[in-house]
Amino acid sequence: MSGLPPTEPLLQVTDLRCLFPVRRGLLDVLARRRHAIHAVDAVTFDLQAGEVLALVGESGCGKSTTGRLLVRMLKPTSGEIRFRGRDIANLAGSELKAFRREAQIIFQNPFEVFDPRQTIGSSLRQALDIHAIGTPAQRDQRVHEALEGAGLSPPAAFLARYPHELSGGQLQRIATVRAMLLEPRLLVADEPVSMLDVSVRAEILNHLLDLRGRYGTAIVFITHDIAVARYVATRVAVMYLGAFMEIGTVEEVIDRPRHPYTRALLTNTLSIDEELPSGERIEISGDPPSPVNLGAGCRLAGRCPFTMDRCRTETPRLRPVGPDHRVACHLVEETNAIASPAIPAPPQSATPPRPSSRV
Amino acid sequence: MTTPNPLLHVQDLSVVYRAGEGAIHAVQDVTLSLERGRSLGLVGESGSGKSTVAAAILRLLPENARITSGSIVFDGTDLAELSDRNLDRLWRWRQLAIVFQRSLSALSPVHRVGHQLDDVLKLREPGLTEAQRQERIVGILRAVRLPDRVLRAYPFELSGGMMQRTMIALALLCTPPFLILDEATTALDVITQAEILREMERLRAEFELTTLVISHDVGVINAIADSVAVMYAGQLMEVAPKERFFSAPAHPYSKALIASVPRLRGQSGRLTGIPGTLPELHNPPPGCRFAPRCPHAMPRCSAAPPPLYQIAPRHTVRCVLYDQHPEQRP
Secondary structure (H helix, E strand, O other): OOOOOOOOOOEEEEEEEEEEEOOOOHHHHHOOOOOEEEEEEEEEEEEOOOOEEEEEOOOOOOHHHHHHHHOOOOOOOEEEEEEOOEEOOOOOHHHHHHHHHHEEEEOOOHHHOOOOOOOHHHHHHHHHHHOOOOOHHHHHHHHHHHHHHOOOOOOHHHHOOOHHHOOHHHHHHHHHHHHHOOOOOEEEEEOOOOOOOHHHHHHHHHHHHHHHHHHOOEEEEEEOOHHHHHHHOOEEEEEEOOEEEEEEEHHHHHHOOOOHHHHHHHHHOOOOOOOOOOOOOOOOOOOOOOOEOOOOOOOOOOOOOOOOHHHHHOOOOOEEEEOOEEEOOHHHHHHHHHHHHHOOOOOOOOOOOOOOOOO | OOOOOEEEEEEEEEEEEEEOOEEEEEEEEEEEEEEOOOEEEEEOOOOOOHHHHHHHHOOOOOOOEEEEEEEEEEOOEEHHHOOHHHHHHHHEOOOEEEEOOOOHHHOOOOOOHHHHHHHHHHHHOOOOOHHHHHHHHHHHHHHOOOOHHHHHOOHHHOOHHHHHHHHHHHHHOOOOOEEEEEOOOOOOOHHHHHHHHHHHHHHHHHOOOEEEEEEOOHHHHHHHOOEEEEEEOOEEEEEEEHHHHHHOOOOHHHHHHHHOOOOOOOOOOOOOOOOOOOOOOOOOOOOOOOHHHOOOOOHHHHOOOOOOEEEEOOEEEOOHHHOOOOOOOO
């Protein structure tokens, strides 16, 4: 962002965990065994106001669960979610309702989030009705303006229509308008363009970025598509089996990835860019293991081409490897430890070192 | 326009779906040629008619669809003229096979994979003995790099990648020379998708396959096709060698499509989408179907569908902007 002094983050997530219990069989009950899916495990990060953080990963990695925890659609098993300094992990009742005015979410399939029997106008109005914002006339006015602002004009042409009468792209745009009507400080966008055609995606992505510019809303953008993440985000977090593997600025994580999993994702993503030099691709074989009762060790250990003994016994923690760039990998940690005394900081870093003091 | 000795040549194919009172003109005058051993990528967004073309080639169209004109000549025989019985007995699966996206629904959930593969092979090649069938199945599974234990597994026990490999094995059971991949890797995760496409490249060589790859994803097309055909709203807009297509797309729709894809490397400028929506195919625009969204549209675009202009070797475009092209040949 700009040269503003660092302020308190909008969101401070610490050691966030979400476990889903697995149904037990008779033998498990008799043996008093409990199983749980570790959907989100020890996730820790900060989010500044107006920032766009992309959560990237393959299906089942916990990125959507993380998104749902952040807006408290789900209650975490443990951990802290500080929103503007206040822990929202255990809010309930009117406090939760007040929080929801400030934190909204949009989903992949807009046809599933609108009531098919309700007109677009009344669906949009409802958001304002629930939070009793302004007079009824003011609410109508606001809905009208929001549609117009999103390029859905004339608004009257949309207000009286039903969801099935619109295209997926139009409806997703309206879902975004509805989420932004309350001018939230945080928007979680869960794969908002994944089911749309590419020619329509760009409009939705640009619309989101424009809204962020207008209201300063911070966005947690969940996607499996790392190229989309590169386009919308200022920072990227890569998830695998419920945990963050790597987090940092887009430039750091996508142009200088350090974690083998991030490198595998990047080098296996199909694109229309020039081909990678052969030999650069990281191959990760097999499928992710079951997320039930994960033990110690790196989650990628069974598939990673660089696995060492230590990886199987000790869970790597996120450690800084550069300015705003942290990686959870023993290999990176050891290479850094070996490399750092002999070799100075890599010169290719585009970010100038932060001046420690000014005279 | 015609290529020497194509394995598949689709000429002026039109397909219409009956829908209530009206008709949906899903595919209009599509002409495609595919030489032996080549891989053609057919790319388009939803409603472009790309999967309808695939279904028409295999004559797997739903009941309310009809081929209204055109020919589908495969290895010298017009498939569009064959009787259902003939097509089913001699051609489909034996000569032409297809792999779809939703493969889990193609297999029975209550029978083991090996049993189902054997059933299918029994039906397609009744002359084989049990030992021959077993040998063939095990051979194909190894070719698609599946462990033997898959034979005893139930479909739901397989991961997405293994399931898709099983479907490829099913399609290759009778070693057909021609294979259609219809969004075959779309539902897979990034790493699995790349892995399966690399396998496909190997299988193409090993089985001397000619492939038609249908996808909405230009990245997939880039990974596996030699040439690219672009469809929009039922019309074929452009056909070009892959390198040329990505470096110098000619049709305004192709250009817009490529400009709307986010990049992984290099400059990332602001993406531009394509304003507007797909035309209603009940009552499609009379001329170029992209004209209502095209930045270069002129009155003659809406008069009649433009012909295909050849602007370079193996590069044709259906757009009047190329009417006066110097390289144009009759």
